[in-house]
Amino acid sequence: MDTVFYSYHDFMLATKTITYVLMGLGLFGLLGFWLFLTGRDEPIRKY
Amino acid sequence: MNTHDNGAKNTLLTPGNVITAIILLVGLFITVLRFTKGIGSVTALDDNNPWGIWISFDLLCGVVLAAGGYTTTSAYYLFGLKHFRSAVRPAITSAFLGYAFVVFALHYDVGQPWRLVYPIFVSQGTTSILFEVGLCVFLYVTVLAIEFSPAVWEWLGIKKLRSLVLPLTIPLTILGVILSTMHQSSLGALYLIAPSKMHPLWYSSFIPVFFFISSMFAGMSMVIFEGILAHKGLHGKMDALHLKQADGVVLAFGKASAFVMMGYLFIRFYGVAMDNNFKYLFTGYGLWFLVETIGFVALPAFLYAMGARERNVSLMKIAAVITVLGVVLNRFNVSQVAFNYQLDASERYFPHWMEIGVSVFVVTLIITAYRFICTKMPVMYEHPEYKDAH
Amino acid sequence: MKNQSSLLRRMGVFTSVLIAFFALGQPAQSAAKATGARANPRVDLVTLGSGEKGREMPLVKFKHDQHTQALAKNGKSCQACHQTKTVNGQEQVVFSFKETENLAPSAKKEAFHASCIGCHTELAVAGKPTGPTEASCRSCHNGESGLVSSKESMRFDAMLHNRHIAAKTLQVAGAKDNCGTCHHTGFDAATGTFTVKRGTEEACLTCHLTPAQKARELAKNPEAADAFGPIAKRTPSNQASHAMCINCHLQVTAKNATANSGPAECAGCHDTKITQHYAPAQADIKALASMRLDRGQPDAVLMFPATTKKEDKQGGMLPVSFDHKLHEAAATDCRTCHHKQIAACSSCHTLEGTAKGGFVTLDKTMHSQTAARSCIGCHNQATEQPQCAGCHASLPKRMNENACGTCHAAPVGVASEKATPAALSALEKEERSRLAAATIQARNNRTVTMVAKSDIPETVTIGILSNEFEPSVLPHGKIVQTLTAKAGESKLANAFHTESTTLCQSCHHNSPASKTPPRCVSCHAVDPQKATSGVPALKAAYHLQCMTCHARMNQKPAETDCNGCHKPRVK
């Protein structure tokens, strides 16, 4: 599955697309981890 | 809109209303022209100058002047500066309106506005800085809409939706800062791709940083500036807390602005040093660069500092106006004065009156919408039912 | 009511933001585009300044000729501004302002102001037209006046040189010619006299370095010296030439006002059109042109490759029979070839290269393609004249290996076993010179017969590509005749066009010389897609060949005039 890139543009297009997807996943992942991290601190208050 | 407050029929023909009506009519006329005869019929754009004031003012200035949203929310929610409490809602409101109308104004500028969602849903050109701007603006408008929505729910009395949104405040604030950082800087990064077309004094590989840092004090100064306007026009809509905190907001944001602006001033000159562009400082463009940096950054920074030392709120308000003008000047310098600087005068761009007309139209719409929201919804005051919970 | 007025105010703020930008933005743009005052070129501008630090005013651009003329009108001489001193028994003008040479800047400034304003005021009092007086500083110190110098360097070409040699007003006591009037080997400052030594003449610039050269040399080494002595004591070229030329011209005029004395004002020498100003009479041109400078140089020489290595004295290549006399007439002056000093090329440039010759080897000295002073470089330049450029533009400028023998040929009348570099270099100098002269004579006598008219077609019809045009009729015979006639005018062409088919080969290239060259289409494909890489297809080949030649030889039709060669096809 090794793609040959002949131009830097093609390379960037591929890597940036992946990065954007990972960024989205990462943001949700961090939020989840934050909740996991602080889960025992105190109960989440409901309004 | 104004008549809603006054009610009496004889006030319908006030100068303010007449001017608003004329602007809206002219705006509608240009809108019709734009969407029937094409962009060329209402603009002075050409093949050398594809971006006019609809980008310079409506997009670049519009976005940077709406930066008050993220600065205020992060100051209040993230850094725990409680005396910004009353400034949060107005700032979110104006940011939301600012962004909404940036998107609205873009419909005039792009050739096929019905395809504006293409970059997000159809074909993602991820190498483009504009893709990033588009994605961030799209997400940030959504974030701002959610952040703003409690005011609507309170106004409409829908408690359920309101309580659904409130727990999201902190994540949304953080997301808002991330998105703002990205697209505020990316608006500057748009110009990274055209080094040969930009005057060296304004082209720098640090231009994204310049745009981001300037968005901080632009946002803060805009909050102060909007405060001045709101106190003149909407004084009656403010509650005690708002009035009590108003001066504190000015002092705190002014002080912060002053410090950020000094840092910004230095990095602008570091940029000149790193590209060895000192020689250009002694040309006409250099003079203009100094006017921008000294006259519209260093000067208001000093005014802010003096205001902070002497607790002089009115001096800070003057500084805020100069700062806002300076940021507008900077965005125009980057996008118009420095861009295509090497072309002959005959090939340069000067806006068509109808372009200015559309921009004025958009600004009028923002003001009108802002007035409507502030008179109807709990923005300047806290809704009596949710007073403790706010 | 309050709301409406606040709306108005808000609108006002936003509008003023816009206005502020455009109002402020425009001057910055126009300022950057603004250019200076319209250029006013003058030959005679002299920039005057006292050298004072931190001056407030721009330097004065002084119109010298205007002042010379004004002084003459008012009966004043050069002494109004210049001092004099005695040189070679004659009173000479010193070309710096008054006695200001050694003054402090402030005193110098005072001197300028006193003299200029004093003189102007004097004339003003007398009611005569004059220049600026007291309190009109900017009239003289006008930095943005647009005045620019159009001064050209003085070109003392062969014709001018010959006119000086022929001038009867110039004589040197006890000498049979007047070279010593200008050329000197030394100067005794105490007595103010020149020493003259005939046969050692050099160009003025050989000793009198330009101010820039002098400064550069002294910066490297304050005690720098060359074959002519220490550089520090040398008068720079501009002072030397003004002192020598103008003083002499003034003296001749003083003795005899009607004499053809040469110019004394700036425009006389520094105008681009100097040769028009002082063109010799038509009758004299021929005589002057055939004059030859006499410095004891040979007419013809056998030039041998020089080497610094003793054991390798003979070099390898056959000598070149060099027609020195012919080249003297063809060159502008001696410095065309002899640059630093008049000496044999090999005294600095050897096969190995020496520091004195800047490590430029003899091979490069003679064969560099691009250096204007090398043999090949100069001949290459000659091929750029219109009568040669037609063919030569399409030919590669590179030397080809067969060309060596054209110059490096065995001398005429020497038995083949003796025609070796070693044997020839062992001959006496006179004998070598005689051999060279004989070889040159034989070369000049050679005539090249062109291919007979009957052997070439008069017209060639090119129809293979005709589409929107009728076939093109090429006037082949006429072209050959024109080229032959043009080449015949050139001595250089006669020397180097050695074969009867040489001229043919400029068009019928890349194939052996022949009376029946291959057709163009044999190499140039009709279909560009099928053409060999780098070889133009047929249409382009024709157009390239014809158009380039026509353009270079200034021949009609114009390149874009299709109908000049092709008749449009009637549809």
Add this chain to the structure above:
Amino acid sequence: MQRRKFLTLMSAAGLGAALSPASANAAATTSFNGHPEAVGVLHDSVRCIGCRKCEEGCFKVNGQDLPAFKNDPSAQRPDFADLEVLNKKRRTNCNTYTVVNRYQTEKGPVYRKLQCNHCQEPACASACFVKAFVKTPEGPVVYKPELCVGCRYCMVACPFYVPTYDYGSAWNPLVYKCTMCAPRIAKGQLPGCVEACPKEALVFGKRTDLINIARERIQKNPELYDAKVFGESEMGGTNWLYLSPVQHTELAQPELGKTSAPELTSGALGAVAMVAGIWPVLLGGAYAINKRRTKMAQEEAKEAVTTAVATTREEAEAKLQKALAKAEKDKDAAVAREVKKAREEAIQETEAKFAPPQAPDGESTPEDASGKEGDA
């Protein structure tokens, strides 16, 4: 197991391709030189005579697709025999894919053809946020009108001022630029302009071959040519290459440097990911720190009050004991009443002294301090 699952997920999303090690560090250690088979055109200004045949050839191929002529057969065709237009500085527009301009130089008039240079690293493609420009492996940079939003960022980005816009169209305004006749090339034909050139001032071929041809021409006639092949390295190289008798800047060819468009923006794009990664950490941290600090301040204040109250209470108790003892001694009830009053006074006084610290603006807002909304 985890890793495999992750990779499977990635592949499923069609992303696995570029994660392989060979291309993972491609940007740092590999140079991108364009597709080896890509074609291009060499324009030789030494040969060009400014006859405008290329403009005519281009119009023959593309004319019917241009806005002014698309639906209007009666539209006046340009007169390509008119060479007077060379006296004006012209540029391409939505009705002309190519123009030839004349430049006065010390070597006489020199002509240069303007059209899309089909960059190896196209700025337009790099700038386009809907991938409407594609650099094909064959060489041409082609435009996909069905994707174009009309933002005109390509026109801002292009260093050669090539993309043009049809500002006159209300419903389908598009970008127009030279296509290198990509459809013709696919059919084995020459681009329209190249075919029309009478002097082969335009040479079509593989870019790698064209560079060799250009170098050979320079080498054979160094006095005719400037030593630079424009387009060889400009902004990462272009597939149109130029030879000139004078410096290329005299022919209004911009001084561009070698950095390609994607390289110019890669730094800023990289920073985006870092912002998305680091900002939540820093800002979340700031939030947590502030929240914790507020809480600590509250607890400290509470503790201080408790301690102070306790101390006072003890002291008062001691006092009371003493007083009681005295009272007992004196058996004076009235005195005992007095002492009790004193004790209460002391407690009140201490409580007032250790009341929670007041906000700077003098406002005491306990509900603020807890940051209720923020407890997500």
